[in-house]
Amino acid sequence: MGGMAELQNVIVIGAGWYGLAAAKSYIELHPDKKVLVLEAETTVGGTWSRDRLYPGLKSNNLWGSYEYPDYPMVEEVYGVGYGQHIPAAVLHRYLTDFAKEFGVFEKVRFNTKVTTIEATPSGGWKIHVTNSKHEGCSDVLETEKLIVATGLTSEPNLPCYNGQETFTPEFFHAKDFCAKADTVKNCKKAVVVGAEGNATVDLVIRPTGDGPVWLCPPFVTPFKRMMEELLSTRALTWFSPCPWGDEDGYGPVRGFLHRSGIGNFMVGNFWNTLSSDVVEAHGYNNHPELFKLKPWQSAMWTGSGVGIHNYDTNFFDLVKEGRIRVHLADISGLNGNKVNLSDGQIVETEVVICATGWKKESALTYINFDKGLRHTVEARDKLIQEADEKVFQSFPMLKNQPVLRHEAKKGEPLRNYRFIVPSQSVFAKNIAFAGMVSTVTTATFASIQGLWISAFFDGKLARFPKTDDEVVKEVMLHTQFGKWRYPCGYGASLPDFAFDSIPYVDLLMNDLGLKNHRKGSSMAELVESYKPSDYRGLTQEWISLLAR
Structure with missing residues (x-):
């Protein structure tokens, strides 16, 4: 590494499910822009990268629910079919094939670990990186816009014991x-x-x-x-x-x-x-x-x-x-x-x-940039109180919290607009966090978040907040809800999704102005499960919508 690097239009950090999907969407919508993907590992895949596979490892998800909408995991190609869990080696191959099919792979710089993200006065970013294989080899890259897709399984939570x-x-x-x-x-x-x-x-x-x-x-x-x-x-x-x-x-x-x-x-x-x-x-x-x-x-x-x-x-x-x-x-x-x-x-x-989980806060250092809400402690406490009152008014059953064997998790959760954009950056439109959520609907989330981020960067969302106050109140409501909704899950520290997943997809689809009811009949809409295949061709739908 070293030397003067050219200014990128977008840098994506991470080549897992979310990073690949975000890069794919941006490349499709901006074929002439400069896009660079930074990956600390030697291959793409994130959790399913080559160096994290081991014999017998397979997905929790079954075939058909763990694939990108625009790239079916064809049984004749990958050897996996209905009712089967997907072997890790197959997932690694699939994600590599996807990256190559949509022109992402050639834009990935491997063995590149991001250490520091620095906001510049011009509204862009300096990305400080080191070589994962060679200590002391560092570089600084520059970009106009940034997508952080490091995910939630990058930094292991390793306990320490006496002796x-x-x-x-x-x-x-x-x-x-x-x-x-x-x-x-x-x-x-x-x-x-x-x-x-x-x-x-x-x-x-x-x-x-x-x-x-x-x-x-x-x-x-x-x-x-x-x-x-x-x-x-x-x-x-x-x-x-x-x-x-x-x-x-x-x-x-x-x-x-x-x-x-x-x-x-x-x-x-x-x-x-x-x-x-x-x-x-x-x-x-x-x-x-x-x-x-x-x-x-x-x-x-x-x-x-x-x-x-x-x-x-x-x-x-x-x-x-x-x-x-x-x-x-x-x-x-x-x-x-x-x-x-x-x-x-x-x-x-x-x-x-x-098997002690992962650190939910990444090890990245930020300079000249605040990911949190811009409020005094007193104002923040008032916002929390107002949000809690609204949560309990809307959902009285959440007042009856379970009795936990441990103290409730403390600390500040990830407070991002739509669980994607830091509240202070919504109107700057220059940074987004893809995949900073926990869900079993990974493939669908990754694809639709990726398209949403591109539309957000371009300022072309069909629905967008008008004021900082509107942003902050929604962010606080959604994140405080997570605390009360999933006290036995991740809700107090990050967005956690189970039965909330499809409504969240609806939220992003409505922001984009795209049709969110995608089944063939009213009855099917209610009783048939939504899968990635239901969202096939969204990019083309979005392009057609913009052309009207």
């Missing part, structure tokens, strides 16, 4: 499972820290955490519907409180369900039934070891952090057989090859794998 410096077994985050695959393969004893999980495995779940995740079969209900299909079925989304829910055009129905006694009763029954079906299917109450894995709260309070069975081997059978031993305890320390637990047990192991 770790003298601990002899391998100790690593799940992100490095690929690099450590041979080590794990030969181990006879392993400890997994976290609620996700021919060796004996000790699964350690903190009693002061959020507890076991909801782990669902891929096909649910007596009608054997795909789990992710339920989350994307419009009529079922009505049962989830959502401040942008009226974007789907069914405001009166939502109002009845969430602001009337009878409606609240129906909503409560919906969530109780959903939770009870999973509990019964897994027999949590019928076996003492399985009972340790029973989620502590109703599925109502959990957002996108829901697991889906995607392996032939039954996880719960392994627990009943004693091959997976569940411990509800903290790790009090490490000693030699032993893990000491807070309940007094001592576990010998050959490896510790930390």
Whole structure:
């Protein structure tokens, strides 16, 4: 690296699902503009990049729900079909093919890690980068507009324990499972820290955490519907409180369900039934070891952090057989090859794998730029109070928050307009964050956020706020809602989506002025699941709309 780099029109940071989609949209709409994609890894793919794959890894999503709208994952090409989870190697190949098909791949600079983002007086950006493979090799790039698509799985959250410096077994985050695959393969004893999980495995779940995740079969209900299909079925989304829910055009129905006694009763029954079906299917109450894995709260309070069975081997059978031993305890320390637990047990192991999640705030440093709201503490507190009052007025059931085993998460959540643009940059139209959300509807979100960002940069959205005050009030309402909606999920720190996903897509589609009801009939609109294929050809629709 080094030398004078030419000014780019747009730089995209990250070549995962969201970065590739955002670059694709911008390139299609601006074929003559200079676009550069920066990627720290050696390949595209983000979570599915080559160096993060390991044997047996596959998607939670089933085929048909995890593909870009304009690039079907054709069964004859990729060897995956209906009802199947997608192997990681196939996903890596698919994302690479997509990048090449739409002219993104040739614009990617690999092994390029962004360290600092600096706002310039002209309204542009200086991007400070280093070479991921060669320390000390740095460069500064310049661009007019910036898309940050680093995602939520870039910086591992690795715990530190007493005695770790003298601990002899391998100790690593799940992100490095690929690099450590041979080590794990030969181990006879392993400890997994976290609620996700021919060796004996000790699964350690903190009693002061959020507890076991909801782990669902891929096909649910007596009608054997795909789990992710339920989350994307419009009529079922009505049962989830959502401040942008009226974007789907069914405001009166939502109002009845969430602001009337009878409606609240129906909503409560919906969530109780959903939770009870999973509990019964897994027999949590019928076996003492399985009972340790029973989620502590109703599925109502959990957002996108829901697991889906995607392996032939039954996880719960392994627990009943004693091959997976569940411990509800903290790790009090490490000693030699032993893990000491807070309940007094001592576990010998050959490896510790930390499935302890990710740091939701990226490690990027910002200069001359504030991502937060521009308000004094007093003004901010008043805005929070007003937003909370509106949330509880619209959705009274959210007042009955679950009793948590830990303190409510503190700190400032990501407060972005439409969960994309920092509030202070809405009218500058020079920066956007793609994929700073948690959802199971990744492929659809990535594509529509990408198109929305291009339209936003160009100042051509059909609907746009007029004042800073309008922006701030909406941002505060949406982000405070997340705190109360998903206290057992990510809602207090970042946008979390489950049954709120399709209404959010409606929100962005309405901003673009595009048709958001895309099914063939009124009945299909309500009961058929929305999939990426329903949004095929959006860029062409957008171009036609602009030409009118």
